[in-house]
Amino acid sequence: MASQIHFLDIKGKSLLSRDYRGDIDTSAIEKFPLLLLELENTSNSTGSATDDSNYRPFIHHQGVNYVFINHNNLYICALTLKNENIMSIIIFLSKLVEVLTQYFKHLEEESIRDNFVIIYELLDEMMDFGLAQTTDTKILKEYITQDYYKLIRNTPSRVVQPPNAVTNSVSWRKEGIFYKKNEAFLDVIESINMLINANGQVLNSEILGEVKIKSHLSGMPDLRLGLNDKGIFNTNEETGGSTNAKGIEMEDIKFHQCVRLSKFENERIITFIPPDGEFTLMSYRLSSTQFLMKPLIAVNCKTKVHKHSRIEILCSVKASIKKKSTANNVEIVIPIPDDADTPKFVPEYGTVKWIPEKSCIIWKLKTFPGGKSYHMKAELGLPAVDNDDNYILKKPIKVNFSIPYFTTSGIQVRYLRINEPKLQYQSYPWVRYITQSGEDYTIRTK
Structure with a gap:
C-alpha cells in the first residue's frame, strides 16, 4: 500500500x-x-x-x-x-x-x-x-x-x-463488555442546506442525513436495521411481500466499517456488530431533484432608510411545518452595516441581540410552533448613509433551527433487532428523529 x-x-x-x-x-x-x-x-x-x-x-x-x-x-x-x-x-x-x-x-x-x-x-x-x-x-x-x-x-x-x-475479525469491538441494563439509542439526524431568493423561492437544497447509534450492549450483539428506503428495501421482510410505504432513494451512502457490505450488496439488508459507545452507522444525501421542498423557516426582511440618520428593519418569520411540530432554538442572523450603533428592538416574540463584532443582529425564538408567524422591528443609527434601500442587507440572512420528532425526507426506522447468541438478553432500542439547519441555510436579500 x-x-x-x-x-x-x-x-x-x-x-x-x-x-x-x-x-x-x-x-x-x-x-x-x-x-x-x-x-x-x-x-x-x-x-x-x-x-x-x-x-x-x-x-x-x-x-x-x-x-x-x-x-x-x-x-x-x-x-x-x-x-x-x-x-x-x-x-x-x-x-x-x-x-x-x-x-x-x-x-x-x-x-x-x-x-x-x-x-x-x-x-x-x-x-x-x-x-x-x-x-x-x-x-x-x-x-x-x-x-x-x-x-x-x-x-x-x-x-x-x-x-x-x-x-480479531471484529477489530472495532473488544470482548467482555457487560452492562446491567442493555440499551441502544438510535438517532436519525437530517441537516438541511437551502438557498432561498428574496422572493421566497428555493434555488437549491439538499439533505445530509446521518444514522447515529449509542450502544450500551453486553457481549457481541448482532443487530439488524430496517429502513423505509426503496434503494435498500424492496420487500417487506416482516411479511415477505412488497412494501406499500413510499420509498426514499438515498445517494452517497457511506457505512461504518462494522456493516457487513456483502450482506448489504447481496440481500440489501443492514446487519452489523456495533462498536461500544457512540458512532455513526451510516450517512447519506438526498438532492433537491428527488423532492420539492419549501422553506421550513421562511424569513422576509425589508429595510427603510432614513438618509443620514437611521435604518429600520422590518422582519417577519414563519414556520412552514406541521402544526403538531415545533422548531426549537430558532436563530435569524441578520447582517447590518459595520458602523451601525444605538440599536432599538421591538420583537413580537423572542429576544433580539446586537453583535457588533460580527456586524449582525440575532433574533432568537426558543420555541416556534408550526404554522405560526412573528414579526420584529429593529432601528439602528448610522453616522452617514446614502438613501439606498439595498445598503443594509448586502449579505444573506442565515437561519439556525432544530425540529425534534421530524424528518423532511420521511425516512423511518422500521425495526432494529438485537440478538446476542450467548447471553440471550432482551433489549429495546430507543429511536429519535431530528431535523436541523445545515451549515448553509441562507436567504438572499436581493
Missing part, C-alpha cells in the same frame, strides 16, 4: 518519517516541495487552480508515487513504487489525521514535535509493512496512551499485549 509515510511542514521540510519497506531512497521526499510547486505552477498557468475537478492529490516522478493530503499547514505524504489504489491511501492518511487529532486535540507542527514517540508507536500499529491495520481510535487508546509511555517501561516480566480486538 505505502512504502513510506512523511509529515512535512508548509514549506515541505520533513518533521517525521516512517519507512516500512526500505524499497525507496529516503532522500526521495526531498524532491516533494519542488514537485508540489511545479504542480501548482502548472495549475495556475492552465487556469485550473481553483477548479476542484482538476485537483489531484498525487504526483508521479521517476517511478515514485507521492500521495498527499493537507491539514493545518501540514502535508502528510505517502510514497509508493507500485501502482496502488490512490483513494485507499488517501483514506488511510485521513484516518491517520483523525486518530492523531483524537490523541492531541489539535494536529499541527508543534504537537508533532512534542509527541514523536507516541506517533511512531501509532504508525507501527496502524500500518505493518506498508499495509493498513488497525485504524479505530477506541481500540488504539486501550494500549497506546501518552501516560503509558511517560510512566511505564516494558520489562520481560511485564509485556503489554495488544487487545484481542486488534487481531
